[in-house]
Amino acid sequence: MSPPPPRGRPPPPPSRHLYVANVGPKVGDAAEDVAAAFAAFGEVAAVQIRDPTSARCVVSMATDDAARDAIRALNDAPCAALGGRKIVVRFAGESAVATMDATTDATTDATDATTTTTKKKTNAMTQEEAWCVAARTSDDLGVPGATLILDFVTEDEEVAMLKSAEEDPRWQRLAKRRVLHYGYAFDYGTRDAKAPAGAAMPSYAAALLDRAAALTDVPGVERALRCDQLTVNEYEPGIGLAPHVDTHSAFGGTILAASCGGGAVIEFRLHERDGDGDDDASRRVPSRRAAIYLPPRSLLVMAGEARYRWAHYVPHRKRDAVKRFGGDGGGAATEIARREGKRVSFTFRETRDVAVEGPCACAWPEACDSRMGAAQLLNERARPGAVAAARRAAEAAAAFREVEIVDS
Numbered sequence: 001m002s003p004p005p006p007r008g009r010p011p012p013p014p015s016r017h018l019y020v021a022n023v024g025p026k027v028g029d030a031a032e033d034v035a036a037a038f039a040a041f042g043e044v045a046a047v048q049i050r051d052p053t054s055a056r057c058v059v060s061m062a063t064d065d066a067a068r069d070a071i072r073a074l075n076d077a078p079c080a081a082l083g084g085r086k087i088v089v090r091f092a093g094e095s096a097v098a099t100m101d102a103t104t105d106a107t108t109d110a111t112d113a114t115t116t117t118t119k120k121k122t123n124a125m126t127q128e129e130a131w132c133v134a135a136r137t138s139d140d141l142g143v144p145g146a147t148l149i150l151d152f153v154t155e156d157e158e159v160a161m162l163k164s165a166e167e168d169p170r171w172q173r174l175a176k177r178r179v180l181h182y183g184y185a186f187d188y189g190t191r192d193a194k195a196p197a198g199a200a201m202p203s204y205a206a207a208l209l210d211r212a213a214a215l216t217d218v219p220g221v222e223r224a225l226r227c228d229q230l231t232v233n234e235y236e237p238g239i240g241l242a243p244h245v246d247t248h249s250a251f252g253g254t255i256l257a258a259s260c261g262g263g264a265v266i267e268f269r270l271h272e273r274d275g276d277g278d279d280d281a282s283r284r285v286p287s288r289r290a291a292i293y294l295p296p297r298s299l300l301v302m303a304g305e306a307r308y309r310w311a312h313y314v315p316h317r318k319r320d321a322v323k324r325f326g327g328d329g330g331g332a333a334t335e336i337a338r339r340e341g342k343r344v345s346f347t348f349r350e351t352r353d354v355a356v357e358g359p360c361a362c363a364w365p366e367a368c369d370s371r372m373g374a375a376q377l378l379n380e381r382a383r384p385g386a387v388a389a390a391r392r393a394a395e396a397a398a399a400f401r402e403v404e405i406v407d408s
């Protein structure tokens with residue numbers, strides 16, 4: 001008798017094509033998010049996503065070496081660029097690449113972030129659908145506590161703010177953008193701001209914050225004058241910011257973000273969980289997404305749910321899909337806004353000190369680092385049950401705090 005054939009198939013030989021799992025629209029990633037995550041290892045030639053329900057894709061790097069480096073760094077490890085989710089990365093077999101070629105609805109050519117769409121299936125997903133089409137107004141956005149004020153910054157102020165930032169010698173270079181801090185320096189490791197930034201709040205801040213505090217019917221502006229920290233982010237076209245909730249323990253309840261230079265979309269993502277849930281994907285996919293276009297000289301005020309419960313995110317792409325002003329759904333309701341110039345955002349926050357003020361007491365413990373460790377926040381996407389456990393811990397902590405308050 002001849003020996004039984006070896007079990008399983010041999011692994012595909014090295015190539016520039018990668019099979020990537022736990023990544024894709026099903027778990028909340030647009031093709032450009034995926035391209036941005038892999039771009040750290042070299043040029044990304046294409047990201048192919050099979051359909052809108054897929055959590056797998058084929059990423060084609062420009063070279064075999066870049067593909068090998070991506071496997072080494074990303075396989076079976078939490079991917080920081082994709083919200084800390086653990087992903088699988090292997091060389092793709094010919095069949096995976098061929099299957100994608102035959103059925104792919106959207107291929108993002110990540111080198112210039114243009115999208116070619118081949119409708120080979122009737123339910124074809126276009127890249128614009130994978131994007132979250134952005135509202136023009138915060139009423140339309142529908143995220144409680146988020147208010148956009150158009151033309152808040154005057155043209156003269158915009159010029160002065162950009163000039164003042166440009167001339168500041170303290171710029172800090174991050175992987176994809178430059179940042180500058182005033183008042184207190186934001187620490188990208190702890191996500192806290194405790195150390196003096198080496199510069200007081202700039203001279204333009206007082207007038208802006210005074211005017212913000214005087215706005216009527218804007219939740220949160222009553223705290224504007226407490227802002228003692230400013231972070232300036234400079235984004236080249238195509239660069240974004242990973243989804244995050246600004247640390248509850250480190251910053252107060254109102255965040256104000258002024259946009260200068262260029263516009264961009266900011267997307268809000270809500271991760272709701274029903275009970276313990278045993279569907280892994282339902283824990284990772286945002287249950288709601290809503291985006292809004294931030295034109296130059298606008299001010300976005302985030303308070304309440306928008307600040308504490310929803311993550312915000314600037315997608316890495318050169319074009320945004322935006323609703324037309326006054327669009328009623330008839331005709332072409334969506335237009336493409338190109339990110340042409342640099343966008344420089346000015347984010348004003350109020351620092352807080354847990355040692356003095358105690359932990360955050362917001363109503364959303366599942367998004368609250370005061371009650372959930374930062375590592376746990378990252379892990380919860382990968383580890384079933386972590387959210388429920390954290391929620392139980394948070395409830396226990398809240399109950400304990402109530403006792404403390406009653407006793408004092």
Ligand SMILES: O=C(O)CCC(=O)C(=O)O
Pocket residue numbers: 231233241246257266312314345346347
């Ligand atoms: O660029 C923006 O408007 C957002 C900046 C932001 O979210 C932050 O600095 O935490």
Ligand SMILES: [Fe+2]
Pocket residue numbers: 244245246312
């Ligand atoms: Fe933020």
